[in-house]
Amino acid sequence: MAKFYLTVNKQRKDKLDWFGEREGTFKVAIGGDGARFGKDDQALAWLVSFLNCGKRVCSSGENFLLFGANCSEDCEPVSRYVTMLEEVVLSFKFELLPNDMKYLAFLAGELSISASYFSPFADVKKDDINSVQGTFGQLSQNKWHPWKYSDRIRVAAAVEKKKVEQKSRQEFPPLVGDFIEKAKAEPLHLKNNAWQQWNSFVLKYALSRTDVRNCDTVFEVLTNSCFGVTMDDDQQSHTFKLHVFAYTGINLRDAVSLFSRVTISSEQIQTSVKVTAFFLSATPTSWTIGHIVPAHARQIHQSLGMGLGVNTMEEREAKHIALAKFTRNTQFSNRWLQVFRHEYVSLVWLRENGCDEIVHKETSGVYIPKRCYSDQFCHCGQPKQAHDEKCTFCSAQLQRVVSECVIQRKITNDPKAVYN
Ligand SMILES: [Zn+2]
Numbered sequence: 001m002a003k004f005y006l007t008v009n010k011q012r013k014d015k016l017d018w019f020g021e022r023e024g025t026f027k028v029a030i031g032g033d034g035a036r037f038g039k040d041d042q043a044l045a046w047l048v049s050f051l052n053c054g055k056r057v058c059s060s061g062e063n064f065l066l067f068g069a070n071c072s073e074d075c076e077p078v079s080r081y082v083t084m085l086e087e088v089v090l091s092f093k094f095e096l097l098p099n100d101m102k103y104l105a106f107l108a109g110e111l112s113i114s115a116s117y118f119s120p121f122a123d124v125k126k127d128d129i130n131s132v133q134g135t136f137g138q139l140s141q142n143k144w145h146p147w148k149y150s151d152r153i154r155v156a157a158a159v160e161k162k163k164v165e166q167k168s169r170q171e172f173p174p175l176v177g178d179f180i181e182k183a184k185a186e187p188l189h190l191k192n193n194a195w196q197q198w199n200s201f202v203l204k205y206a207l208s209r210t211d212v213r214n215c216d217t218v219f220e221v222l223t224n225s226c227f228g229v230t231m232d233d234d235q236q237s238h239t240f241k242l243h244v245f246a247y248t249g250i251n252l253r254d255a256v257s258l259f260s261r262v263t264i265s266s267e268q269i270q271t272s273v274k275v276t277a278f279f280l281s282a283t284p285t286s287w288t289i290g291h292i293v294p295a296h297a298r299q300i301h302q303s304l305g306m307g308l309g310v311n312t313m314e315e316r317e318a319k320h321i322a323l324a325k326f327t328r329n330t331q332f333s334n335r336w337l338q339v340f341r342h343e344y345v346s347l348v349w350l351r352e353n354g355c356d357e358i359v360h361k362e363t364s365g366v367y368i369p370k371r372c373y374s375d376q377f378c379h380c381g382q383p384k385q386a387h388d389e390k391c392t393f394c395s396a397q398l399q400r401v402v403s404e405c406v407i408q409r410k411i412t413n414d415p416k417a418v419y420n
Contacts, residue, residue: 001064002026005050007352013359016052019304027051027304029096030066030085031313033103034073035320037327044073045323046081047316051095055262056360057310060318065343068323068336074106082107082175095304097176097183098311108180109156109172117169118284120183121292123147129287132409136291144291149178184296185288187312191256193285198252202245209238236398240418243398247406250380252289257367259293264307269298 002024009016018025032046046067049057056062071077099107104120111117116126122136124144134143155170174180215221258268282290297308304310323339330338350356371377378384378391393399401414 001048001050004348004352005052008356011354011356011358014054014056016050017054018052025093027093027095029057029098029311030094031096031098031103031316032067032073032078032082033099033313033316033320035068035323037324041070042072043068043070043327044078045320047319049315051304051306051310054306054360055362058262058312058315059360060315060322061347063315063319064347065319065323065340068339070332070335073103079175086175086177086179094179095182096300096311097179098186098313098316099183100186100189100313104180104183107174107176108170108183109152109174110169111171119147119288119292120180121147121185121288121296123151124287124291126284129282129284132282134291136295149174149181152180184300184308184311185259185292187256187260187308188314188317190285190289190293191260194252194256194289197283197285198245198249205241205245236418240398240401240415243396243402246380246393247399247402253367255289255293259289259297259307260309260312260367261307262309264297264301264309266301269301269307 005016005026006024019027027050029049029051030046032044035043035045037043044067045065047063048066049063051057053062067081069077097104097107101118101120105111108120110120117124118126122144123146124136128134128143131143136142136144138145152170153173155168156173159168159171210221212221258264261268293308296311300306300308300310326339326342327335369381372379372381375386376383378394380391380394382391382393384391389395398418401412401418405412405415
């Protein structure tokens with residue numbers, strides 16, 4: 001692979017990045033996931049990518065198949081394969097381990113993502129995620145701390161001797177050894193889960209304000225009802241809720257925009273620290289966005305000069321879809337042999353022989369629309385007067401009340417008055 005990259009690098013305009021180290025120092029990301037090949041067809045694929053590609057690392061063409069099998073992602077042969085990988089990992093500069101949280105728990109030797117210890121990154125329990133004063137860090141005054149490799153080994157050894165009380169999160173030493181320390185929060189699953197939760201909060205509220213007993217389809221819902229969101233008989237407590245939805249929605253949009261980036265400036269890294277996920281009640285997802293994401297984004301920026309987006313599984317998911325398409329034209333018994341051959345011809349051989357893109361194609365999609373930075377529009381996206389700082393909604397008194405609670409990290413007296 002190194003030879004392949006050195007060959008194609010000669011033609012490319014966006015050259016490989018050596019991170020200030022000797023030319024030829026490759027930094028590698030590796031991760032596995034169940035491949036969705038169809039109903040009753042279980043398969044798994046491990047992919048490897050080279051961070052030296054810069055932004056290209058987000059393209060499925062820069063993610064290479066390392067291992068594929070017709071089995072579940074956490075079965076015994078996979079455990080053995082991962083243990084074998086650990087030895088390889090030691091002799092290369094492996095930097096990232098992009099996997100979803102469930103799979104990270106397996107690679108880390110934890111009980112399959114336990115309900116109370118939901119985060120493979122910290123000693124946090126689900127019961128105490130609603131503590132808005134709590135912080136995450138290395139210091140003793142921090143409420144939550146990283147769940148370190150040394151802790152994992154110590155607890156796993158104690159479990160082995162059965163000296164620890166039952167329900168320990170750490171059942172075995174991590175399959176990938178101390179490489180587990182390189183695991184970071186993964187942007188794709190985080191943003192998808194967060195938006196899904198936000199949408200369901202809004203939908204639940206909307207349904208609670210509407211009588212849909214006589215409606216069979218959404219088109220039969222009365223026009224003055226929930227799906228228009230504001231209603232004539234709205235009280236201040238309802239309007240306050242809408243402001244909370246708006247505030248959390250815009251903050252989530254801004255946070256996702258920052259933590260999904262591959263290139264990010266030092267200033268932007270600092271802002272992402274201030275962006276805290278505030279939901280109506282905390283969820284493991286919002287807790288991770290609020291506490292783990294800023295810390296991991298800073299670590300990646302320090303070591304690689306890149307954003308957390310470099311750890312995304314977006315291109316890996318795209319790759320799984322491509323693999324599923326390839327396999328439709330293969331025979332089940334030698335499916336992987338054919339897939340690997342196709343992969344070699346299309347991704348390596350053709351490109352070594354001149355069929356490679358010279359420049360990287362940038363995506364045109366952005367999380368924050370361009371108009372949000374103009375005079376005619378507010379940061380939220382609503383139109384405003386050019387001389388005003390914000391739109392009427394964002395400058396409303398209740399919006400300031402929500403914002404003040406977030407700054408003070410507590411429910412102030414103002415919202416309490418709204419509800420009384
Ligand atoms: Zn606005």
